[in-house]
Amino acid sequence: MEAVGSAASIIAVIELSAKVASLCFQYSSAVKNARSDVERLQGELERLTTTLQGAQRLLESPNGKRLQTSQGLRNGLIDCSSQLSELQSRLEKKLNPGSARKAMSRIGFRALKWPFESKEIDDIIKNLERYRDTLSVSLAVDGVTQVLDVGQTFVLSKLPTANDAAFDSHADEHDARCHPRTRTGLLESITKWADNPHGEIIFWLNGMAGTGKSTISRTVAQSFADRGLLGASFFFKRGERDRSNAALLFTTIAAQLVAKEPDLAPHVRAAIEDDPSVMSKALREQFEKLILKPLGNLKGGSGGVKEVVLVIDALDECERDNDIRVIIYLLSQAKALSSVSLKAFLTSRPELPVRLGFSDIKGTYQDLVLHEIPKPIIEHDIAAFLDFELARIRHDYNAVSPTDRQLPPEWPGCYAVQILVDMAVPLFIFAATVCRFIQESGCDPRHQLAQVLQYQSRTHQSEIDKLEATYRPVLDRLLVGSEAAKRSAVARFRVVVGSIVLLAEPLSIRSLARLLDIPEDTVFHQLQPLHSVLSVPASTESPVRTFHLSFRDFLLADPNKGNEQEKLLLVDPDKGKEQEKHPFWVDGRKTHQRLAVRCLELLSTGDKLKKDACGLRLPGTHRSEIDQDIIDTNLPIDIQYACRYWVHHWKESQRRIRDGDLVDRFLTRHVLHWLEALGILGWISESIEMVGSLLALLDEEASDKVSAFLLDTKRVIRSHCSIIDIWPLQVYYSAIVFAPKQSVVRRTFRNQFPVCLDLPPKVELDWDACIQTLEGHTGSVWSVAFSHDSKTIASASDDNTIKLWDAATGDCTATLEGHTGSVQSVAFSHDSKTVASTSYDNTIELWDAATGDCTATLEGHTGSVQSVAFSHDSKTLASASEDNAWVTWGSHKVLWLPPTYRPGVSDTTASTVAIGCPSGRVVLLAFSFSHDLLM
Numbered sequence: 001m002e003a004v005g006s007a008a009s010i011i012a013v014i015e016l017s018a019k020v021a022s023l024c025f026q027y028s029s030a031v032k033n034a035r036s037d038v039e040r041l042q043g044e045l046e047r048l049t050t051t052l053q054g055a056q057r058l059l060e061s062p063n064g065k066r067l068q069t070s071q072g073l074r075n076g077l078i079d080c081s082s083q084l085s086e087l088q089s090r091l092e093k094k095l096n097p098g099s100a101r102k103a104m105s106r107i108g109f110r111a112l113k114w115p116f117e118s119k120e121i122d123d124i125i126k127n128l129e130r131y132r133d134t135l136s137v138s139l140a141v142d143g144v145t146q147v148l149d150v151g152q153t154f155v156l157s158k159l160p161t162a163n164d165a166a167f168d169s170h171a172d173e174h175d176a177r178c179h180p181r182t183r184t185g186l187l188e189s190i191t192k193w194a195d196n197p198h199g200e201i202i203f204w205l206n207g208m209a210g211t212g213k214s215t216i217s218r219t220v221a222q223s224f225a226d227r228g229l230l231g232a233s234f235f236f237k238r239g240e241r242d243r244s245n246a247a248l249l250f251t252t253i254a255a256q257l258v259a260k261e262p263d264l265a266p267h268v269r270a271a272i273e274d275d276p277s278v279m280s281k282a283l284r285e286q287f288e289k290l291i292l293k294p295l296g297n298l299k300g301g302s303g304g305v306k307e308v309v310l311v312i313d314a315l316d317e318c319e320r321d322n323d324i325r326v327i328i329y330l331l332s333q334a335k336a337l338s339s340v341s342l343k344a345f346l347t348s349r350p351e352l353p354v355r356l357g358f359s360d361i362k363g364t365y366q367d368l369v370l371h372e373i374p375k376p377i378i379e380h381d382i383a384a385f386l387d388f389e390l391a392r393i394r395h396d397y398n399a400v401s402p403t404d405r406q407l408p409p410e411w412p413g414c415y416a417v418q419i420l421v422d423m424a425v426p427l428f429i430f431a432a433t434v435c436r437f438i439q440e441s442g443c444d445p446r447h448q449l450a451q452v453l454q455y456q457s458r459t460h461q462s463e464i465d466k467l468e469a470t471y472r473p474v475l476d477r478l479l480v481g482s483e484a485a486k487r488s489a490v491a492r493f494r495v496v497v498g499s500i501v502l503l504a505e506p507l508s509i510r511s512l513a514r515l516l517d518i519p520e521d522t523v524f525h526q527l528q529p530l531h532s533v534l535s536v537p538a539s540t541e542s543p544v545r546t547f548h549l550s551f552r553d554f555l556l557a558d559p560n561k562g563n564e565q566e567k568l569l570l571v572d573p574d575k576g577k578e579q580e581k582h583p584f585w586v587d588g589r590k591t592h593q594r595l596a597v598r599c600l601e602l603l604s605t606g607d608k609l610k611k612d613a614c615g616l617r618l619p620g621t622h623r624s625e626i627d628q629d630i631i632d633t634n635l636p637i638d639i640q641y642a643c644r645y646w647v648h649h650w651k652e653s654q655r656r657i658r659d660g661d662l663v664d665r666f667l668t669r670h671v672l673h674w675l676e677a678l679g680i681l682g683w684i685s686e687s688i689e690m691v692g693s694l695l696a697l698l699d700e701e702a703s704d705k706v707s708a709f710l711l712d713t714k715r716v717i718r719s720h721c722s723i724i725d726i727w728p729l730q731v732y733y734s735a736i737v738f739a740p741k742q743s744v745v746r747r748t749f750r751n752q753f754p755v756c757l758d759l760p761p762k763v764e765l766d767w768d769a770c771i772q773t774l775e776g777h778t779g780s781v782w783s784v785a786f787s788h789d790s791k792t793i794a795s796a797s798d799d800n801t802i803k804l805w806d807a808a809t810g811d812c813t814a815t816l817e818g819h820t821g822s823v824q825s826v827a828f829s830h831d832s833k834t835v836a837s838t839s840y841d842n843t844i845e846l847w848d849a850a851t852g853d854c855t856a857t858l859e860g861h862t863g864s865v866q867s868v869a870f871s872h873d874s875k876t877l878a879s880a881s882e883d884n885a886w887v888t889w890g891s892h893k894v895l896w897l898p899p900t901y902r903p904g905v906s907d908t909t910a911s912t913v914a915i916g917c918p919s920g921r922v923v924l925l926a927f928s929f930s931h932d933l934l935m
Contacts, residue, residue, distance in 0.1 A: 009077045014052045016084045021045045023091040027114055034114035037121040044125045048080070048132050055135060080131040087124065090115050152258055152265040158272050159255040159290075160279055162242035166256065167221035167233040167311060171545070176432060178219040179388055182381035183212075186368065190220055193366055194229065194309055194343060200366040201335050202328070204358060205347045207370025209550040210429030210467070213347040217313035220345055224309045231308035231342070232256035236317040238549055241505040241644075246323040251279050253310060254290040267294035280685070282804070282813040283323065284852040287330045295340045310344040317549065321353035322850045328357035329851045332364045371426050382431050383421045389435040390417065397445055405444075412449055423456050423469055429548050430470045436532040436547075437474055451476075467554045468582070474532045475584050490583050496526040498586040499595060500534070501552040502652075504645040506543035507637065509536075514638040515598055555586045593653035599646035600666045608639045609673045611752065612729060614680060619729040626680060635677060643677045647690040656699040657706060663694065664706040668748055671713055672731055679728030687717050688810075712744035715767050718810065742766040774805050776812050783825045787832040792849065794835050796823035802837050804852070814852040818845055825867045829874035836877055838865035844879055 021042060028038045094115055116124070164171040178187065193203045207213050214235065224230035232253040237243040258264045271278060271289040278289050298306060310331070318324050334342035348354045350369070358365060390412055398406040424430040438448040455469035478493060479486045499516060500506075509527070513520040520540065527536045527544065535545040546552055603609045614626060614634045635643075650663065657663045667674075678684045691714045698707050717724075720734035732752060739746040740763055779798030786793055786807070793805040802816040802823055821840030828835055828849070835847040844858040844865055863883030870877055 010052050010056050013081050017045055017049050020084050020087050031114045037118055044128045051132050051135050152262045155258050155265045155268045159251045161252040161255050162248040165234045165243050165252050167218050176215045179385050181384040201332055202365035203345045204365050204367040206350045210427035211370040212428035214313050217347050221311040229307055229309045231310055233311040236314040238317040245319050250286040264294045267297045283326050298340050305341050307341045313347050315346055316348040316351040316354050324353040325357040326851045332361040378426050379421055382424050385431055386417050393439045427466055433470050471554050492526055494586055498591045502591050504648050506545050508543055509540040511638040556588050589653050592649045593655055596646055596649035599642035600662050602642045609670055647693055651693045657697050658699045658702040659705040675731045676728050679724040684725045709744050716745050740764045740766045774810055785826050785828050787828045788830050789832045794826045796826040798822045816847050818854050827868050829870045830872050831874045836868045838868045840864045
C-alpha cells in the first residue's frame with residue numbers, strides 16, 4: 001500500500017471511529033444497565049484513534065512518501081474498518097426513525113436499549129485490540145525505516161563529495177559506452193572476474209592514452225549497476241580540482257555506498273560521531289572507518305556473502321604519487337571482509353606510481369594491458385565502432401539535406417574505413433574524435449573526412465604523430481587568411497584554449513571571460529570550431545571541458561611533467577620548428593603566469609574582495625548559516641576560482657616573488673579579505689599550504705618585506721584557522737585584536753581595528769617560540785621525529801600509538817596502532833619512507849610512512865626498547881633496550897649483537913642509540929646510568 005493511499009485510508013478509519021464513539025456517547029446518557037460496557041468500548045475506541053492518529057502523522061511527515069508500509073497495515077485497516085462499520089450499523093439501527101423512535105418520543109430517551117451483550121462487547125474489544133496491535137507493529141516497522149532514512153540523510157549531509165565523479169553524473173552523461181559489437185572478450189573477462197568468489201580483489205585495466213579505458217569503465221559500471229553489484233564509482237580527471245586528487249575519494253565512495261545500502265548509515269554515522277574530523281584524516285583512516293568497518297557490519301546476502309564492486313577510473317590522474325600507492329594498498333585490504341565481497345575495478349595508464357603500487361600487493365590483483373591486446377582484435381573493434389558511427393552520421397546528414405547533396409548509401413566506403421582503422425590502431429580516441437569532427441554541424445562529412453585522410457602518412461611513426469593526426473585536422477581549420485590573421489588566431493587560441501586545458505577546475509564561458517578579461521563573445525566564437533575536442537555546452541553558465549586528457553597532452557610540452565608524449569615533442573628533431581609544424585603548442589609556464597596575474601588583478605579591482613563581502617554584519621555568523629545564493633551573488637564563480645587557485649597558478653608558473661611586486665601588493669592590501677573569502681567558501685584549511693607554496697617561491701635576494709609578511713600570515717592562520725573556518729568574519733578580530741603587538745599583519749591592518757572594543761585585550765609583544773600545538777594523543781608524548789624531507793612529524797605516546805602529522809598544516813594524517821605498551825621512541829629512515837617505533841612491549845615496529853601499514857615487527861629484546869635509529873643508507877637499524885643490549889638490524893634480522901654490558905660498569909641500561917657516520921658502520925650508544933658513551 002502506497003503512503004498516500006494509506007494516509008487516506010487511515011483518515012477514513014479515524015472518521016468512522018469518531019462516528020462510533022459519538023453514537024456510544026448518545027447511548028451512555030440513556031442506558032444505565034450497560035454503562036460499563038459502553039465505557040469499555042469508548043476507552044478502546046480512544047486508544048484505537050490515538051494509534052491511528054500516530055500513523056497519520058508518520059505518513060504525512062516529510063519522509064512519509066518514502067515509507068513502504070507493510071501488508072499488516074493494509075489488512076489491519078481493512079479489518080478494523082469492517083468491524084467499525086458493523087458497530088455503526090447496529091448502533092444506528094436503534095436510533096433510526098420507526099417504532100423505536102416513536103416509543104422514545106412518548107416515554108423519553110430512556111426507552112433506548114443497548115444492542116450488545118457483555119460477552120459480545122468482550123469479543124469486539126478483543127478484535128479492536130488485535131487490529132490496534134497489528135497497526136502498532138506495522139507502524140513500528142515504518143518508524144524504524146524512517147529512523148534509518150533520517151540516519152541516511154544525516155550521513156549524506158556530513159560526507160563531502162566530489163562533483164561529477166560518478167560514472168552516471170550529468171556532466172558526463174553523453175560520454176561514450178562500448179558499442180555492443182566491441183570489447184566483447186574483454187568485458188566477458190571482467191564479468192567473470194567479478195562473479196568469481198575466489199577471484200582477486202582488484203582488476204587493473206591499464207593502457208596508454210586514448211586506448212578507451214574510460215569508455216570501458218563507464219560500460220562496466222553501467223553493467224554492474226544494472227545487476228545491482230555496483231557499490232560506487234569515482235572517475236579521476238586531471239584539471240578538475242575535486243577529481244584530480246584523492247581528498248574526496250573515500251568520502252565520495254562512502255556516500256554512494258550509504259545511498260545504495262541504507263543499513264550502512266548507522267555504522268558510518270557512528271564513525272563520524274566518534275571522530276567528527278575523520279573526513280579530513282589520512283586516506284587510511286577514512287577508508288577503514290567510513291568504508292571497511294561499516295561494510296564489515298553488514299549482513300551477507302541471500303547467498304551468504306554480499307557482493308559489492310567499486311569502479312575507479314584514471315587512477316594515474318590523481319595528482320599525488322603517494323596517494324596512488326596508498327589507494328591501491330588500501331583497496332587490497334578488502335580481503336579481510338567476510339560477510340561482504342568487496343572488489344575494485346581500476347583503470348590507469350601504466351605510470352610509475354601505479355606500477356609501484358601494484359608491485360606492493362603482488363598476488364591480490366588481476367591485470368590486463370589494453371595496448372597488448374592482439375592487433376586483429378583492436379582493428380575489429382575500431383572498425384565496428386566506425387561502421388556504426390559513420391552510418392549514423394550518413395543517416396542524420398541525409399535526413400536534413402536536399403536530395404542532390406545527400407551522401408550515397410555506400411559512403412564512406414570500405415577503403416576509407418580501413419584507412420581510418422589503420423590510422424587509429426590502437427587509439428580509440430582517434431576514432432571518437434574523427435567521428436565528432438566529421439559530423440560537425442554545418443559541415444559536409446565528405447569534406448571533413450577528406451581533411452582527416454590527409455594525415456594518414458603521419459600515423460605510422462610515434463604515438464605523438466597519432467595524436468597529431470587526431471587533433472590537427474580540427475585545429476588547422478583555424479588557420480585561414482593572411483599570415484597576420486593566422487598569428488592572431490593562434491594567439492587567441494593560446495589564451496582561451498590554453499587556459500581551459502590548464503584550469504584547476506572547469507569554468508563556464510561566462511566565468512572564463514571574466515577571469516581572462518575578454519569579451520564573452522570572443523570566448524564563444526573561439527570555441528565554436530572546437531566541438532570535436534571540447535565539450536562546449538549550449539549554456540554560457542555550464543563548464544567547458546576537454547573530452548580527453550590526450551588533447552591537453554598534445555597541446556602542452558613541459559619536460560618537467562615526465563609525460564612521454566610531451567618529451568617526444570621536445571626531443572624529436574623533426575619537431576624542432578614548433579611554430580611551423582605545431583603552431584598550437586601551449587607554453588604551460590607562461591599560461592599559468594597569465595592566469596595567476598589575471599586572478600590577482602580580478603581580486604584587486606572593484607569591491608568583490610572586501611571586508612564582510614557577503615553583508616553578514618555580525619562577526620558571530622556561523623558559516624553554515626550563510627545561504628549559497630548569497631555567497632554566489634557576492635562572490636561569483638570567477639572570484640571563487642581566483643581566491644582558491646591564484647597560488648596554484650603562480651606556483652606552476654615558477655615565477656619568483658619579490659618586494660613590491662603584484663603578490664606583495666595584493667597581500668598587503670587584501671590578505672584579510674582573502675582569508676575571509678576562503679573561510680566563507682570552506683577553504684581556509686588550504687590557506688596554510690598556499691602560504692607555504694608562496695614562501696617557497698621567494699626571491700631570496702629581494703623579498704625581505706614580503707617574506708616577513710608571509711611568515712607572519714602563516715602564524716596568524718595557524719593560530720586561528722579553526723575559528724575562521726566556523727566564523728569567517730572573526731578573521732578581523734583574530735588577526736588584529738589577538739595577534740601580538742609586533743605582528744606584521746596586525747600593524748599592517750591596524751586601521752581596521754574593531755571600533756566596538758574600547759578596552760582591547762592585553763597581548764604579547766611578539767609571537768612566542770611555539771608555532772603550533774598538535775593535539776590528539778590521550779597519553780604523554782615521549783618522542784618526536786621529523787621526516788628527512790621535512791614534510792611529516794611522528795610522535796610516540798603512552799597511549800600505545802604513533803601519530804603522523806602534516807608538518808605544514810599540523811593535521812594528523814594517520815594513527816599507527818599495533819604496540820601493546822607505551823611507545824618510547826620513534827624515528828624516520830633517511831629516505832623518509834619508513835617509520836620505526838619502540839615500546840615497553842619489547843618490540844620494534846616498522847611502518848610504511850605513506851600507507852601507515854605495519855611492515856615488520858622486530859622481536860628479540862627482553863626489556864623495554866628505549867631508542868632506535870636508522871643508518872644513513874636506510875638499510876640498517878639500531879636499537880637500545882633496558883635488557884642491557886644494543887642491537888643492529890638489517891633486512892629485519894639481527895646483524896650484530898655486541899656485549900650486553902661494559903666490564904666494570906654495574907648498570908648499563910642502554911638508553912639512547914644512534915648510527916652516526918654516513919657509511920652506517922659506527923654505532924654510538926649512550927648509557928643513562930653509567931654516564932659513559934660506548935662506540
